[in-house]
Amino acid sequence: MSISAKAALLDEYALVARAVSAPARLMLLEQIAQGARGVEGLADKTGLTIANASQHLQTLRRAGLVTSRRDGKSVIYSLSDEKTLALMDLLRVLAERNLAQVEKILRGLSDGADAPEPISRDALAARITEGSVTILDIRPADEFELGHIPGAMNIALPDLDRFLSGFDTDAEIVAYCRGPYCIYAHQAVAALRKHGLNARRLEGGLPEWRADGREVATV
Amino acid sequence: MSISAKAALLDEYALVARAVSAPARLMLLEQIAQGARGVEGLADKTGLTIANASQHLQTLRRAGLVTSRRDGKSVIYSLSDEKTLALMDLLRVLAERNLAQVEKILRGLSDGADAPEPISRDALAARITEGSVTILDIRPADEFELGHIPGAMNIALPDLDRFLSGFDTDAEIVAYCRGPYCIYAHQAVAALRKHGLNARRLEGGLPEWRADGREVATV
DNA sequence: ATATCATTCAAGTTATTTATTGAATGTTAG
DNA sequence: CTAACATTCAATAAATAACTTGAATGATAT
Numbered sequence: 014m015s016i017s018a019k020a021a022l023l024d025e026y027a028l029v030a031r032a033v034s035a036p037a038r039l040m041l042l043e044q045i046a047q048g049a050r051g052v053e054g055l056a057d058k059t060g061l062t063i064a065n066a067s068q069h070l071q072t073l074r075r076a077g078l079v080t081s082r083r084d085g086k087s088v089i090y091s092l093s094d095e096k097t098l099a100l101m102d103l104l105r106v107l108a109e110r111n112l113a114q115v116e117k118i119l120r121g122l123s124d125g126a127d128a129p130e131p132i133s134r135d136a137l138a139a140r141i142t143e144g145s146v147t148i149l150d151i152r153p154a155d156e157f158e159l160g161h162i163p164g165a166m167n168i169a170l171p172d173l174d175r176f177l178s179g180f181d182t183d184a185e186i187v188a189y190c191r192g193p194y195c196i197y198a199h200q201a202v203a204a205l206r207k208h209g210l211n212a213r214r215l216e217g218g219l220p221e222w223r224a225d226g227r228e229v230a231t232v
Numbered sequence: 233m234s235i236s237a238k239a240a241l242l243d244e245y246a247l248v249a250r251a252v253s254a255p256a257r258l259m260l261l262e263q264i265a266q267g268a269r270g271v272e273g274l275a276d277k278t279g280l281t282i283a284n285a286s287q288h289l290q291t292l293r294r295a296g297l298v299t300s301r302r303d304g305k306s307v308i309y310s311l312s313d314e315k316t317l318a319l320m321d322l323l324r325v326l327a328e329r330n331l332a333q334v335e336k337i338l339r340g341l342s343d344g345a346d347a348p349e350p351i352s353r354d355a356l357a358a359r360i361t362e363g364s365v366t367i368l369d370i371r372p373a374d375e376f377e378l379g380h381i382p383g384a385m386n387i388a389l390p391d392l393d394r395f396l397s398g399f400d401t402d403a404e405i406v407a408y409c410r411g412p413y414c415i416y417a418h419q420a421v422a423a424l425r426k427h428g429l430n431a432r433r434l435e436g437g438l439p440e441w442r443a444d445g446r447e448v449a450t451v
Numbered sequence: 452a453t454a455t456c457a458t459t460c461a462a463g464t465t466a467t468t469t470a471t472t473g474a475a476t477g478t479t480a481g
Numbered sequence: 482c483t484a485a486c487a488t489t490c491a492a493t494a495a496a497t498a499a500c501t502t503g504a505a506t507g508a509t510a511t
Contacts, residue, residue, distance in 0.1 A: 018337050019415055023255035025334045026323045026413065030253035035469080036242035052488060065470055067489060077330020086478055086487050093330060100322055104245045107315055111296020115244045118237050194245065196238055254499080271458060284500055286459060305457050305508060 032076030033100060037061060038069050042092070042101060043194045045079055046220035047152070048159030051087035095224045098192075102221075105193045122199040127206065131214040132187055134222055137162075140185070147180070149188040149212075151197040152219075162189065162222055163230040170197045177208045185211050192218030251295030252319060256280060257288050261311070261320060262413045264298055265439035266371070267378030270306035314443045317411075321440075324412045341418040346425065350433040351406055353441055356381075359404070366399070368407040369438075370416040381408065381441055382449040389416045396427045404430050411437030 033039060040059045044050065050058070056066035070090055073079045078097045079090050092098065109115045120128075132140075140146040141164060148165040150157050157167040168176055180186065186205055190197035198214045205212035215222075223229050252258060259278045263269065269277070275285035289309055292298045297316045300309050311317065328334045339347075351359075359365040360383060367384040369376050376386040387395055399405065405424055409416035417433045424431035434441075442448050 018341055019413075020255065021337050022334065022415065023258050023413065025327045025331050025337070026258055026320075027253050027255045028331075029323050029326045030249050031468095034246050034249035034253045036239065036246045037469085039242050039245055062471070063488075064472080064490090067487095068469085071489080077326060083478080083488095086485090088488060096322070096326055096329065100326060101245075103315070103319055103322055104248050107248045107296060107319060108244045110315065111312060112244050112247075115241065118240050118244070122237060194238075194242065196241065250498090256499085281501070282458075283460090283502080286457095287499085290459080302458095302508080305455090307458060 029076045029078070029100075032073050032078055033104060035069070035072075037065070038073055039101070039194060041066065041069055041073065042078065042097065043191050045090050045092055046098060046101075047156045047191055049089045049091035050159075051084075051089055053087075055090065092220075098220055098224055102193055102217075119196075119199065122196055123203045128199070128202065129213050131216040133216050134225055134227070137187055137215055138227065140187070145185060147184050147186045148215075149186060149201065150219075151188050151190045151201040152195075156191070156219075158231070160219060160223065160229040160231050162219065163228050165189075165230075168201075170200060173201055173204055177204065177210075180205070180208075180210050182209060183211070185213075187213055187215050189215035189218050189222075192220050248295045248297070248319075251292050251297055252323060254288070254291075256284075257292055258320070258413060260285065260288055260292065261297065261316065262410050264309050264311055265317060265320075266375045266410055268308045268310035269378075270303075270308055272306075274309065311439075317439055317443055321412055321436075338415075338418065341415055342422045347418070347421065348432050350435040352435050353444055353446070356406055356434055357446065359406070364404060366403050366405045368405060368420065370407050370409045370420045371414075371438075375410070375438075377450070379438060379442065379448040379450050381438065382447055384408075384449075387420075389420060392420055392423055396423065396429075399424070399427075399429050401428060402430070404432075406432055406434050408434035408437050408441075411439050 033042070037059065041055055044055050044058045052067050052070060053063055055070070056063045059066065061069070070079065070081070074081055074090075078093055078100070080093050081088050081090050083089075109119075137146065137148070141148075148162055150161045150165040150167045151170050151173070152167070153169050154167060161167065188198045188201045188205070195218055198218070202212045202214050219229070252261070256278065260274055263274055263277045271286050271289060272282060274289070275282045278285065280288070289298065289300070293300055293309075297312055297319070298309050299312050300307050302308075328338075356365065356367070360367075367381055369380045369384040369386045370389050370392070371386070372388050373386060380386065407417040407420045407424070409420075414437055417437070421431045421433050438448070
């Protein structure tokens with residue numbers, strides 16, 4: 014009993030780890046963290062076929078990382094709780110801390126521009142009450158609609174170029190996107206700074222903002 | 233660039249997750265957390281062949297979870313830092329929180345005896361200064377020798393029966409073992425309580441005690 | 452230098468996992 | 482009840498990972 018109990022425990026822990034060991038499932042988790050969605054929506058967003066997305070989602074559900082409920086004809090997936098986000102973030106921290114490769118990739122995104130430290134969510138909240146900051150949500154419009162930081166302006170990355178000249182050179186700009194796995198904000202900040210603007214990334218993205226218990230706008 | 237950068241990032245995060253997705257590697261990590269060891273020692277402790285252990289260790293090293301240094305003829309592996317422990321613990325928390333299976337396994341270990349809440353490391357440290365507690369280290373002697381909580385008495389699980397009658401019924405007993413993945417302390421507490429003794433588990437094991445920066449005895 | 456020892460590498464087999472395809476299930480709307 | 486739809490299941494081929502065996506490397510000691 015005792016040896017097999019040990020093996021059974023390790024299997025369960027490994028099951029959770031295996032659930033987050035496939036890039037496709039990390040993409041799905043990132044999307045689900047933006048807001049609950051049905052299988053078809055998630056498959057669209059991640060570029061997976063519906064059957065494949067469904068299988069991956071069931072792997073995530075078996076590991077307890079997401080839950081599903083039926084809503085009419087659709088099955089809606091959402092994150093189980095903030096511990097799922099914590100796991101995703103710990104993976105990122107470990108990867109960035111230990112793997113030179115990751116830093117190289119992220120540096121490549123800035124493409125020559127200097128990248129300042131991201132601003133913390135606490136600090137951004139303070140700036141918002143001062144009214145002294147422009148917030149950019151660099152995600153596709155449909156994700157913005159599922160929830161965004163109050164007062165944020167939605168500019169998807171492909172549209173950013175057209176708006177560059179519209180910003181005040183003195184304005185403090187904070188850009189965010191899906192969260193730690195998302196590179197849109199990195200790229201947006203690089204573009205904004207190349208244009209001489211005072212832009213920084215937000216630490217984390219909308220899911221982390223929401224997990225902090227902060228207000229989220231849905232209009 | 234941007235799409236492939238995203239994919240490359242997710243691959244790196246998945247690499248870390250995949251490293252902890254095999255039970256054999258979780259066992260190795262648990263052993264390394266007891267104290268740094270060479271490949272042969274780790275292979276012995278985990279029941280893996282040397283070549284197989286070596287391969288797994290390299291997977292862990294590639295993920296940045298462990299580091300290796302050469303010491304004479306041996307290559308000694310140790311945990312990179314406390315973040316590796318944090319990942320292991322988060323896996324456990326997620327598994328226990330979400331998987332009914334885990335609770336069932338752990339309940340089975342108590343085998344009928346009621347299992348009280350574990351005592352925190354802070355609380356144990358306080359009891360130690362009061363001198364009012366008997367600490368049992370339920371690990372094999374060689375792991376005890378690599379480091380243990382000061383004042384702890386080493387009784388490996390197979391030996392416990394012979395000592396049961398020796399304990400004072402009034403004494404407060406705290407048992408610990410390798411850490412969250414280890415079931416020795418669970419089983420020891422069950423045996424002690426069945427014998428009418430006032431025993432509890434320590435939260436976490438020696439690696440967590442050490443990670444807290446607390447004193448560790450090596451004699 | 453040579454022998455010895457611990458570890459790593461390489462090749463091959465078996466087992467798991469992934470993505471795809473098409474069918475089956477279960478729900479809603481008429 | 483039937484049709485339409487979203488999701489899941491089942492079967493397959495392709496890719497990846499695990500374990501074993503035996504050889505190669507690299508460091509130490511004679």
